[in-house]
Structures are given as structure tokens and as C-alpha cells.
Amino acid sequence: MSRSARIRLFWAAAVVFAVVYTLACTGLPHFGTTVHPYGSRAVAASLRQRTANVVSSINFDQRALDTLGEESILFASVLGTTALLRHARDERVGRPRAGRVLPSTRLLGLVMVPLTLLTGVYIVAHGQLSPGGGFQGGVILATGLHMVYVAADYLVLKRIRPLGVLDVADACGAGAFVALGFAGLIAGAAFLQNVLPLGTFGEISSGGLVPLLNAAVGIEVGSGIIVLLASFLDQAVEVRSETDSGSGERT
Amino acid sequence: MNTATAQEYLIAVALVLVAASATAAALARDPVRQAVLLAVLGLCLTVLFTLLQAPDVALSQLAVGTAVTPLLILLTVRKVRRATASHHDRDKRGPEGTDES
Numbered sequence: 228m229s230r231s232a233r234i235r236l237f238w239a240a241a242v243v244f245a246v247v248y249t250l251a252c253t254g255l256p257h258f259g260t261t262v263h264p265y266g267s268r269a270v271a272a273s274l275r276q277r278t279a280n281v282v283s284s285i286n287f288d289q290r291a292l293d294t295l296g297e298e299s300i301l302f303a304s305v306l307g308t309t310a311l312l313r314h315a316r317d318e319r320v321g322r323p324r325a326g327r328v329l330p331s332t333r334l335l336g337l338v339m340v341p342l343t344l345l346t347g348v349y350i351v352a353h354g355q356l357s358p359g360g361g362f363q364g365g366v367i368l369a370t371g372l373h374m375v376y377v378a379a380d381y382l383v384l385k386r387i388r389p390l391g392v393l394d395v396a397d398a399c400g401a402g403a404f405v406a407l408g409f410a411g412l413i414a415g416a417a418f419l420q421n422v423l424p425l426g427t428f429g430e431i432s433s434g435g436l437v438p439l440l441n442a443a444v445g446i447e448v449g450s451g452i453i454v455l456l457a458s459f460l461d462q463a464v465e466v467r468s469e470t471d472s473g474s475g476e477r478t
Numbered sequence: 479m480n481t482a483t484a485q486e487y488l489i490a491v492a493l494v495l496v497a498a499s500a501t502a503a504a505l506a507r508d509p510v511r512q513a514v515l516l517a518v519l520g521l522c523l524t525v526l527f528t529l530l531q532a533p534d535v536a537l538s539q540l541a542v543g544t545a546v547t548p549l550l551i552l553l554t555v556r557k558v559r560r561a562t563a564s565h566h567d568r569d570k571r572g573p574e575g576t577d578e579s
């Protein structure tokens with residue numbers, strides 16, 4: 228198809244889409260109304276389950292099965308990426324050379340890495356009380372670890388990153404979610420039903436199953452993203468094809 | 479000006495910022511520039527979600543959209559560029575160079 232025909236097709240489709248979309252939008256409820264049918268029911272249910280963070284209550288209690296599907300997607304994509312980016316026969320691994328870092332960058336990293344990791348753990352642990360939870364905290368933990376790569380170099384990152392352990396932790400976190408779901412079946416209720424004692428509203432031990440599921444997701448997401456970034460970093464920094472010369476690149 | 483109106487103005491500003499940065503990311507041709515603009519878009523979306531009182535989504539957006547996705551794109555670009563650069567080197571070496579492959 229020629230360029231002008233393609234552009235004409237685009238504009239025809241864009242006009243149709245704009246008209247139908249505008250028509251559809253006129254039927255929507257107004258922006259920021261006071262009546263929220265789903266919201267008020269969800270808030271009432273999460274108060275009943277003594278979970279202060281309503282979003283966590285929806286994600287890990289009222290609709291925990293949806294979250295199981297989402298975290299399985301992440302697990303499967305990490306698995307697929309590691310399988311795709313594994314070392315092929317015509318690739319060689321060069322040892323990356325040590326990089327030079329400014330002392331001020333190193334100092335900032337030394338201060339920020341523990342702070343970021345602590346923030347990550349806090350956000351995972353307080354998912355049932357304040358905004359955040361397993362997913363957000365897990366991503367913060369994973370990205371916090373990679374500040375070492377910025378503040379030091381790839382060799383240091385490799386030394387403090389136990390990839391074998393994290394591979395297993397990723398699978399265990401994904402499995403623990405399903406196992407916690409079966410706890411409901413064993414107790415004589417439905418799969419993923421919140422059967423644990425609910426505790427006191429606003430305490431860290433409240434919400435029954437919610438903090439445990441958050442911890443499982445936190446472990447799975449944190450280690451999963453580290454493994455994912457590790458296979459990408461491996462390809463970008465270390466692996467070179469046979470035709471390449473030289474032994475690794477400065478990190 | 480009362481708080482509700484001020485908030486609506488802030489939301490409108492955030493929406494315009496999101497539209498502008500998304501358009502810039504779509505129009506950029508260089509993948510590296512695109513990755514950086516994607517991070518900016520992630521930041522604008524974070525502000526928008528915070529103003530719309532969705533802090534959980536804002537946190538996810540900040541972590542994934544601003545940090546992880548651009549990093550994955552940058553690493554991929556680096557790998558792809560190096561692979562094509564080495565191919566160019568091989569082509570420049572002439573017929574003797576291509577024999578070894």
C-alpha cells in the first residue's frame with residue numbers, strides 16, 4: 228500500500244473512532260460524582276474484613292483470584308524471558324571490567340540503597356494499612372538493589388545478587404499464593420477465601436490473609452524483576468557473539 | 479477559589495501534561511530518546527493518579543513506568559546497537575573478513 232493510501236486509511240479510521248468514542252463518552256457518568264455504587268460496597272466489605280487499605284482488600288481478599296492471574300502472568304513472562312535470553316551456543320561471556328565511579332555517587336548510593344530497601348520492605352509489610360503492597364514494594368526492592376550498579380559497578384552487583392536463590396524465591400512466592408488459597412479449601416471454605424482471624428482494624432496484623440498474600444507477592448515480584456533485569460543486563464553487558472572481539476565492556 | 483475547583487484545575491493540568499508527553503514519546507524516532515520520554519510520561523501519569531486519589535496505582539506507575547520499563551528498553555537498545563555495530567565492522571573488513579563467519 229502506498230504512503231498516501233495508508234494516511235487516507237488512517238484518517239478515515241481516526242474520524243470513525245473519534246465520532247464513536249465521543250458518542251460513547253456522552254453516556255458515561257459525570258467526572259467526580261458523589262455516587263459510587265461499586266466503591267461504597269467495596270469500602271463496606273473491606274471495613275467488615277478489617278482491612279484499612281480498601282485497594283488491598285479488593286486485590287487480595289474480595290478479588291484475590293484476579294490477582295492470582297496477574298501474578299501468574301508476571302511469573303510466566305519472567306520465565307519466558309529467561310528462556311529466550313539464555314546463553315546460545317554462538318555466544319561468549321566476557322568478564323566485565325571494573326568501572327570508575329565518582330566518590331560522591333558512591334556515597335549517595337551507600338546512603339540510598341539501604342533506605343530504598345527499607346522503604347520496599349515497609350511498603351510490602353504495610354500493604355493492608357497504607358497505599359502500596361506486594362507488587363509496589365517488590366518493584367521498589369528490585370530497583371533499589373540495582374542502585375548498586377549505578378553507585379558501584381556490575382561486578383559488585385553480581386556479587387551481592389544471589390541469582391540461584393532468587394530464581395527459587397520467585398517460584399516459591401508464586402507457589403505460596405496458590406498454597407495460601409488452598410488453606411481456605413482445607414478450612415472448609417472457598418479457594419482464596421479469607422479464613423484467618425481478622426485482627427484489629429488499623430493494626431499491622433489485621434486483614435487475615437491479606438498481609439500473607441502481600442508478602443508472597445512481594446517476594447515473587449521482587450525476585451522476579453531482579454531475575455528479569457539480570458538476564459537483560461547479562462545480554463547487554465557480558466554476552467557477545469563469536470564474531471565480536473574483546474573481553475567484556477566497561478560497566 | 480475553593481479547594482474542589484483548584485483540584486479540578488490541577489487535574490486538567492496533569493491531563494494536558496500526560497497528553498503532551500505521550501505525544502512526544504510517540505513522535506520521537508530515536509529509541510533512547512523514546513525511553514527517556516516514556517519515563518517522563520510515567521512521571522506525569524504518577525502525578526495524575528495521585529491527584530485522582532489513586533496512590534496505589536501511582537506507586538505502581540512510578541516504579542514500573544518510570545524505572546523498570548525505560549531501563550529494559552535502554553538495555554535492549556544497547557545490546558542491539560552493539561550487535562549491529564560489530565556486523566558493520568565485519569562488512570568493512572572486506573571479503574577476507576566475511577570468510578571467517
